[in-house]
Amino acid sequence: MCGIIGYLGNHEATPLLLDGLKSLEYRGYDSAGIAVLDRTSGLTSTTKSESKVALLTARLQDCMPKGRLGIGHTRWATHGKPSLVNAHPHTDCGGRIVVVHNGIIENFRELRDELVSRGHIFVSETDSEVIPHLIEDASGEDLLTAVRGALKRITGAYALGIMSRDEPDLLIGARMNAPLVLGMCQDEFFLASDITAVIPHTKKVLILGEGEIVAVTPMGPEVTTLDGAPVAPKIIHVDWDVSQAQKGGFSHFMLKEIHEAPDAVANALRGRLLPDGNVNLQGCDLTDADLRGFQNVLLLGMGTSMHAALVGEHVIEDWAGIPAQAADASEFRYRRPTIGPETLTVVLTQSGETADTIVGLRQAKALGSYTMAVTNVVASTAARDSHAALYLNAGPEIGVASSKTFVSHVVNLYLLAARLASAHGRMPIERKQELSQALRELPEGLRAVLGREAEIADLARRYARFRNFLFVGRGINHAIALEGALKLKEISYVHAEGTSAGALKHGPIALLDQDFPVVAICTDGATRDKMASNVHEVAARGAPVLALVTQGEHHLDDVTTDRIEIPACDEAAVAILNTVVLQLFAYHVAVELGRDVDQPRNLAKSVTVE
Template sequence: MCGIVGYIGKEDCINPLVAGLTSLEYRGYDSAGIAILNGDSLKVLKDEGKLSRLKDLLKKNELCSNIGIGHTRWATHGAPSKENAHPHTCCQDKIAVVHNGIIENHSVLREDLIKKGHKFSSETDTEIIAHLIEDFYEGDLKAAVSKAIGFLKGSFALVVMSSDNPKLIVTAKQDSPMVLGIGKNANLVASDIPALLGQTREMIIMDNGEMAVLGQDSYQIIDFDGNPVNKAIAHISWDQEAAEKGGFEDFMLKEIHEQPVAVRETLRGLIDDDGTVNLKELKIDSSRIKDINRVVIIACGTSYHAGLVGNSAIESWARIPVELDIASEFRYRNLLVDDKTLVIAITQSGETADTLAGLRSAKDKGAIVVAVTNVVGSSVTREADGLIYTHAGPEIGVAATKTFTSQIAALYVIALFIAQVKGRLTNEEIKKRSVKLWDIPELIKQALTQEENIKKIAQKYAKKPDFLFLGRGLGVPIALEGALKLKEISYIHAEGCAAGEMKHGPIALIDDDCPVVVVATNSATIDKVKANTEEVKARNAQIIAVVNEGNHIFDGVADDLLFVPEISDIFSPIINIIPLQLFAYYVAKAKGCNVDQPRNLAKSVTVE
């Protein structure tokens, strides 16, 4: 996944394609490529690395065409390489495809196509789309694409061109963004608005279940059943910078709002339709997991807080001891790990130096190592025995948001997988929890509807010098993460701790200038949390409480309430963090801080 651009018109397509891809560089990518019509055949140019390498190829080839498609790739299936870069073509090189999303059933489709004689040249899920379209092609590209997408399971925004149909581009959208650009003597398509602004400001936002057929002076939109769809053209007045942020003021806010999609994409392909957990991408034999007697999780920063949630889920469902370690401390101990120990290394970037060092120490002792990361081809992917990717997409803001919730989602799946392999939960119990996992993206959307209320509350407290965050049970990881988010981007001193530990020191900090944020949704501990809250209230603290909608237990105790939709306690952290991310964001904005690039911080910590 990453950036898509397509052009058909009267002018040369090279400049619009390159300009469009350049405008999408901010999203991050590992390779880039284009396909154009060169005479009667397709010409594909692509390479690993920066766009400058693609531009050099274009200079050497001196191509000119009025139709083409382009792509910048962020690897999801297959490592970053020239072979895995888009566009991908079919056996006869007559059909070219660029694609964002994840095809969950790509392995099955690949096997079927190989049996029919198709030959593949990459490891990607995208290449199967080109071959599938070829399999159905009988002279009508639109019809072939329509038939092919009926066999795709997962998310996709795809753009297709064919040397046999030189006067049209066909697109299709399901759960991955796509926008059409309506120009003068040209029509365009892209994954994001910024890619089109250099050519037109008249755009159509495609919805799920829609296809479009673009010609030089015409366009047609239909649904997947072939029925015409009438859509209004929108005039986009954003400037380039605003467009890169999707209309949001900052990347961080954009990424907070992307969490429903990020979590859903992480879950895709990991859980089958019948609720069974399917970790084929783990590439570790189930028998090895069945034999483990202990789990160790290592991580740093926000990933460590995700690990706290994973710790509880694994112990609750798989009934196996779990130890959580800060990665920078892990390798300095006299490690008690062996071939019956599963070590889970969590690193957003896949390059965190301390986590990599801990992973190596564990492997030296014979442990099985599984990495949870957001970056295909990163160092951790080459060193771990097995991998789970959080398909959150590029995260530009330094403070982790969507990668945090995606990590938690991945850890829930790992916990269910261990429980499934070890027989700790019945198939029905696994399915019940899997269904609840699929509910999470919609619940995150509901939590985001409280944004305006949270903004007002944040502005009220923005001048406070100190904050204390409290929680019990699964409220503790969120208290810690909430405090971390606030200090990272607003530079306000914030401390998170277990509410039961408050009287062992932190309560000494409490006065009327130190607000207390309480995570109070866990049904098993809510009465004790309320008692702790009343203790700090008696010492003049102002109280901000994260509570379930409809729960009035903190009425009259809390000064302000942050509401979240109700969900089972075990899943509550992934919902409860949403208002605290927004709270930290709006406090920082009220102070005039740079939320995307906080001082002294880096996105990837590559030194120990």
């Protein structure tokens, strides 16, 4: 989500840090900063920008800090609004220890309260600032020992760049659930969250493993565990160019972001799904009594976010037992809705700036409804204008067609539905435990599906000759069918229509013939048998059928043209697995047709006009 750069070597650090930050801009960010240590004076110079790297560069133009050790950062806000004071690097009380951080510290509130009680002074709203104070507070004779002690107290995800004016020849990096690499040259070293920032200087890269720390001195790097046990460094030779590196070696940003779905799910759950199966909606101060006061839920969205809203509608009614309605935000403004304080209005917008959704949010708020934004951008308009915000924490999404943010939206709605169900006393303990287990296992299930990409790509190449598609599903998978159709038409420019399978006989079935394939979502669940009947109806009209079925199921073998098997799991989890399969299918159809996958014609990432 954020970008980290660090330098130790024989050249001036400032221009190299700025170049590194520029190479990380593609990730998306809201503020930036660098800190450079001058060994001669023993002073650290910190400069920040509340917006872009260009502004940071301009501020440094007339007085470039001197020093050959430094760290830099581009921030994607998760705790605290984008501002100069919240921008990294952060320091301890005396400005001696300097830290840049990518990730989320789950227990930062407890740590911060403890540190404040011991006299530490905080200046920002960020979770990251606890780290330099923990290092300052940790017992240890040297920086590395203090860092180890501090990190053992942290719960969450981090990639870190750390330096101290007391040890001007030492650059420390550490990672847990967030990437970090070290580029190695003859006499200089580049610490970075992304290989993009390294490969202009070297192709020799050390990949830091989970829970590992690298201590870099002019003599070279030493890798250890948090307990100090030595680790053999994992060094690779990178053959990518900068463009490929930004895409993580994938052909397109969209494919990279589809493959980031497991991490997006893990980030959505982190700190929210508690070990006992209960849910903590971070950023929302509603009590059980407050939640019981909501007698209905309104969900507003557009496009992909509207399809996520339909999933939310289904699970909120099913789990919490209260009425829920998903509505097209652009049409909501023309209604005279009967909502008020008893209505929880949830607006879904990846960017937080979708114009139609913002209008609907303000309309609902004016009618007295409590409003909650589910968005990927901290301090966006939707987040600011709502009473509460649930942040996706999915990281920047560059591809215009949403992929990982749809998955993250759905997982956040699952958590909201589970929280409502608990407050209303509608979710039995057994179901809570089942759902909790299913969500915890979801990242691994997604990796299993992504591991079958070659099979899905082969099917996509064979189906790319068709000019029309019909996607069908029932129940929760009706929304997934709509999303699958949207994804295909967005990036391949092939006509695709999504519908409930029950609506087939009410019109769409008239379209079907041997040149009009049907993608049918037939995975296990409450609608399995009904879907089987629909597939038989479709096959009888001669239409090719590509079916998504549960692994090991063969009841449709004789009537389907092709099948994609999905791992067996909870119905809520399998809907997300189905989603990623359809994203891969759409992607590979578009690639086969030679489309511009990341920037489809006529579309924009953030629709800020009505």
